[in-house]
Amino acid sequence: MASAGAAALGLGVCVLAAPEIIVGAVIVAGVVVVGFAIKEALDTYAEKRGRPQVVRPAPETRPMPETAPAPQKPSPKKRPKPEPKGPDFPPVEPPEVTERDRHRCEPVPVPYHLGGNKLHDKCADRIPNNSFPGGDVFVNGKNFDALQLATRTLWEVKTHDIETYNPYILRIELEKQVEEVRRERDLAAACGFHFRVGVRDEAHKAALERLDRTLDIVVMDWC
Template sequence: MASVGAGAAGIGLCVLAAPELIVGAVIVAGVVVVGFAIKEALDAYELKWADPEDARPAPETRPVPETKPTPQNPSPKQRPTPEPRGPDFPPIGPTETSERDRSRCEPVPVKYHLGGNKLHDKCANRIPNNSFPGGDVFVNGKNFDALQLATRTLWEVKTDNFDTYTEALQEIVITDQVAKLLRELELARACGFAFRVGVRREAHKEALEDADPRLRGLIEVMDWC
């Protein structure tokens, strides 16, 4: 047993004599301790010269879980921008309707006054700056008594002796004239014209303005006839 121990100690000392195993080696007296140290030295020596691929532990094979593709929602910046829509109304431009409206609003001189009342015709012809004296002017489907082109103002003339009428007759005349004058006001303004009314009596002017506030500021007493 002593020879075996000596042989083992010899092998162990030879192995431990290798330069790479000298550092940190501690020899302790006694067979058990020397045997344990020899075994560790042999294991270390074997590991040193072993193939690295053989020493690497085999990787553990695990099943790869199947993954479903995540739907890619486009970011707000990547979302397609809708094309701008045009206006709901038709484009502005010359159309058949606009041409018709323009011709409808174009003033057309008439060679005579409707009605044939000499006093009425004289008052209409003498309106200051009347562009077409001697006849009416046709605009927007209506014959007006006069037109001042410089101010684009259409005129209607009323020559009633209003202050001589009875109260009942005054009421009838005012009711009839207010309805007609408001209609003529609408026709004139629809074509971009101003509108004025000439009367011969202050009482007539006040009665028309009191009947409808929309006529206030539009009625003049004609001091020229």
């Protein structure tokens, strides 16, 4: 019995090693238990041979998602550099306006003439359309001899008897008169007034015009 078992075991091992041996050979050996085990092993092997081998596909390699490039921030536009405008000095403040300066161009009648020369005063008072006869008119810091408001004309009257002057004194006197009436003309013009010079004769007028032809000189035939 022991030899038979050993023979059956050896046959079983051979069958397991060579699956081509049919099942009936195991039954002939007479060992039912071992044959049953061998049969079960063969069935298992047959299943494995007959079953198609499942080939597992290699894991699919998915393409890496492309990373979208980060949106570029638009570069800030360069502002044009301002052109140099020279030294940055603070604005000059206007000078303080006093009450006197505010009214300096308003004509102010003066109830008398300066100088006390009767001929001079008569010629000034008789200027046609004189708005303030009998006195001077104060404008822009100066007493003028007369004012014609209708034409906004200020007057300076000269009644010197130049024929009695010697040439040297005459030249000095005429130069002095021209300098004086130029200054008065500028004061009148600064306040928007016209300016005229009144003289008694043509010789006086001609002598002044030789020194300054820009002066407006009138011969006062009313005095």
